[in-house]
Amino acid sequence: HLRRLLPISTRLPTPEDTQAVGRRLGAQLRAGDLLILTGDLGAGKTTFTQGLGEGLGVRGPITSPTFVIARVHPSVAGGPALVHVDAYRLGDAAELDDLDLDTDLDEAVTVVEWGAGLAETLSADRLELALTRAADDVRTLTITPIGARWADAPLATLG
Ligand code: ADP
Numbered sequence: 001h002l003r004r005l006l007p008i009s010t011r012l013p014t015p016e017d018t019q020a021v022g023r024r025l026g027a028q029l030r031a032g033d034l035l036i037l038t039g040d041l042g043a044g045k046t047t048f049t050q051g052l053g054e055g056l057g058v059r060g061p062i063t064s065p066t067f068v069i070a071r072v073h074p075s076v077a078g079g080p081a082l083v084h085v086d087a088y089r090l091g092d093a094a095e096l097d098d099l100d101l102d103t104d105l106d107e108a109v110t111v112v113e114w115g116a117g118l119a120e121t122l123s124a125d126r127l128e129l130a131l132t133r134a135a136d137d138v139r140t141l142t143i144t145p146i147g148a149r150w151a152d153a154p155l156a157t158l159g
Pocket residue numbers: 012013014015016017018039040041042043044045046047048064113137138139
């Protein structure tokens with residue numbers, strides 16, 4: 001069965017804080033992991049993914065994949081590549097499979113911006129990450145781990 005674990009929330013006053021939490025999470029990730037990012041335009045999804053890429057040790061620069069829909073960042077250190085997707089203009093997950101990326105998602109870490117309601121079918125085990133923005137520009141990141149993959153992951157150290 002699918003285990004939905006306790007969500008973790010963390011307060012991110014600056015873009016550097018958002019990148020830093022991404023970096024710490026990136027260092028814990030492995031091939032086949034799926035992250036689904038939600039949050040309004042400007043919430044910090046791409047900023048977070050930049051830190052994640054650093055933590056994973058992939059080739060940058062990481063910029064918004066809005067126009068290309070998906071970009072593959074190969075690992076510098078021999079670990080998994082980062083597949084960075086903007087699902088805003090995708091109709092369904094099948095279109096994601098059809099993108100014909102030159103990497104297998106099982107061998108990469110996949111991050112899908114605007115992926116809620118679409119990317120869940122890619123993997124039962126996933127992290128759902130929601131970024132919200134308060135009037136003072138402070139962001140709050142809430143991470144909801146789903147599935148056995150995350151049962152013993154040290155995610156609490158991120159908060
Ligand atoms: P999204 O991908 O969600 O549309 P971006 O990461 O592209 O958002 O943009 C977020 C913008 O907000 C950046 O210009 C960033 O510098 C700014 N910003 C201000 N405060 C924060 C914060 N605490 N975390 C992330 N971004 C922030």
